Structures are given as C-alpha cells and as structure tokens.
Amino acid sequence: MLLAIDIGNTNVKLGTFVGDELTATWRLETDSVRMPDEYAVLLDWLLHRRGLTFDDLDGVSMSSTVPAMVPIFRELAANYLRKDCEVLEVKATGNTGVVVAIDNPAEMGPDRVVDALAAIELYHVPAVIVDFGTATTFDAVDRDGRLLGMALAPGLRTAMDGLFQRAARLSRVELEPPREVIGRNTVAALRSGWVYGYVGLVEGLVNRMKAELGPETLVIATGGLADYVLSETRVVDVHDPTLTLKGLRLYFERNRGCGDA
Secondary structure, rough: OOOEEEEOOOOOEEEEEEEOHHHHHHEEOOOOOOOOOHHEEEHHHHHHHHOOHHHHHHHHEEEOOOHHHHHHHHHHHHHOOOOOOOOEEEHHHHHOEEEEEEOOHHHHOOOHHHHHHHHHHHOOEEEEEEOOOOEEEEEEEEEOEEEEEEEEEEEEHHHHHHHHHHHHOOOOOOOOOOOOOOOOOHHHHHHHHHHHHHHHHHHHHHHHHHHHHHHOEEEEEEOOOOOOOOOOOOOOOOHHHOHHHHHHHHHHHOOOOOOOO
C-alpha cells in the first residue's frame, strides 16, 4: 500500500493507494512546530479507523512546498514505518514525465510537477490546472507535455485576510456563497466581492491562457477551496480534488526502486 503525502502551506493532504485505486484521504494542519511523534500519533489513529497499521505501508511518495516539514515526515517514516518501506520525495531530477520549460526549472514546486503529470497521464493536454489553495495557481501544460509556466494569485481566503487586516471598519465574515451581486449590507457586499470577484479573476486568467494554448485546452480544477468558485463558473471542465495525490502515485511508480530520486 502506498501513502501519498502532499505538504502545502496550510494543510497536509494524505491518501492511501492500493494499486491505482485511491482508498482513503485525510487532511491535517501544516505545523512545522509539531514533532514527528505527534504526526505519527495522528496518522496511526487515521489508519486505525480504516483497519490499517503502519506495517501495511510499503511505499511513501511525498511532495512539499514547506522545506521545514520534510525532515519531520522523514523522521516519522524512519521511526514508525517498515524498514523496507521506500520513501520518495518529488524532485526535478527524478523521472517526472514532465518537461519543465520555465527559465529556472528548480523554481517549480513539486506539487505543480505532479499535478502536470496527472493531467498528462489521466486526462489530456493541452491543459490549464487551477489549484485553489493558500495561493491559487494556474499551470499551463502544452500538447507536448511541457509545463510552460504559471500564473500565481492570492488564494481565495488569503486575498480577503489582507483586506480584513488593513480595513479597520470591516469585520471578518465567513466565506459563504452570496445570494446576490448587489449587496445591501456590508456582509452581503463582502461576500459578493469575495466570491464573484474571484470568479472574474479565475475566468479572466483561464481564458487568456486558453487563447495561448488553443481552444481544445482542458481546464482542470483542484484544491480545497475550489467548491466556492466552481458553482459560479463554467470555465472548468474537470474537478478533481485529489489530482495531486494521484500525481504522487504516478511519480512513485516511475521512480520506485531508484532510491530517493
């Protein structure tokens, strides 16, 4: 059984695979102060709820955009998993199946690479992959499987956090779908601008990327905040919340037995 671990700035997403079937998913808070033993206790409990133990895991595929978290999960694996459990971290030097065609390929996040790999192998290219997380990323993959680059925007929550911090008279509101565009009170106005304004951002960037990649471009959405936007737009063709985990499985299959590729 493979454990896929996607470490982001806000959450750690985990999933188990038996063959190519994703059998379970979980989400934990990203906290670089938490000890490896603490994460081990949480993971042990999550596995136990599925009738599993650490001994059931024979492989780990991991990507991280938070460097401080990597040693934590490596120590967890070393102390709690089987000695023959192969642990792979996504690296540009590995067999990624993706040509990273930006100015400095080392700058490309590992989660971006495995998302592109999943798009290439599970769907079709050219594609735009929109990942709604702490930041919202728009990855452009051409028909030759080249990751050409991306656009980066503040995430749906991140964008409003700055407004709430800087505007003294605006109180923080919960993120909920607006009932109308023209808000008749402050809360309604904030929700309208928050959601519909972000929809406009997404549609604008997607349409500009499709103009460069071609009209047959597939638009794939992923990430934990996608649902708030997708109900209000038709520019997305596929919603796959577990795209990154699937890409981690594909990376592991390409690199298993090669050491820490």
